[in-house]
Amino acid sequence: MTSTAFNPNIHFPYPYTDIHPDSIIQTSDEVLFHVHRDRLQTRSRTAFDGLFTDNSTVGLNRSLVVFLVPEDATVMNCVLHILYGTSSRIYCPDFETIAQAFETLQKYGCRLSECIPQDSEIFTDLVCHAAEPNTDALKVYTLAASHDFEELAVQCSYYALRIPISRIDEGSSIMMGPLYLLRLLRLHASRRAALHRLLMEPPERHEDTPFCNWRRQIGTTRAYGLIAGYLTWEAPADASATWITTAFERVIQCVECPRCQINLWARVLGVIRGWNDVKKTI
Structure with a gap:
């Protein structure tokens, strides 16, 4: 069976638009992919692992040499789309x-960072997959880390913060390697420390009024401190601005003094602005 995506009748991307394929790759499930040997070898640092040698041939097909590979058609189809820089979305390749x-x-x-630029579809799709709230973003980060795919690991590291450190299992730790594991742990620690520093600053006080003196303002500061202490211990490294704001809303609504409310909101907004500026990736 011949591949529908890589056959002599398709329109290959530039610079192979008018150049006919010169080789055929046969997968383990006997699907034939017509390719340009030059394209595959130039994208590889090992001449495509020496595939295009007489030892790998299994015969001829319409005068083209056929080379046998152990991969199946689904995987090889994805590989060739990456190497030719074309879209494979129509085939909906899953994460595995x-x-x-x-x-x-x-x-x-083939070095992944050279074959998969950051503006490519597959790079974008993996980042989007990691960003989806109901997916395991750590799997994408681990995949990138295990192949030293720095650009993808950096982009996915923020979403990997959804997974608490206590839930990073031994298998994932080994797969991503000590360097990328350490960088992720440091990102967890640095972001939580930054949030703690932001929360430590109390709201400003105003001058005494007939309705609100310094004693009442101390009570307001204590209420702020209780919420700040809770967030310091409980906030995840990827805590959202909405989650932080919601934690303070009930306290602010219970404060009777309008000027204290203004000062509390000003402090909370200051925390949010500072939190948004904290480094989000490894």
């Missing part, structure tokens, strides 16, 4: 297929 494609690319000597 992409992970296997990454393994295959490295096996054939």
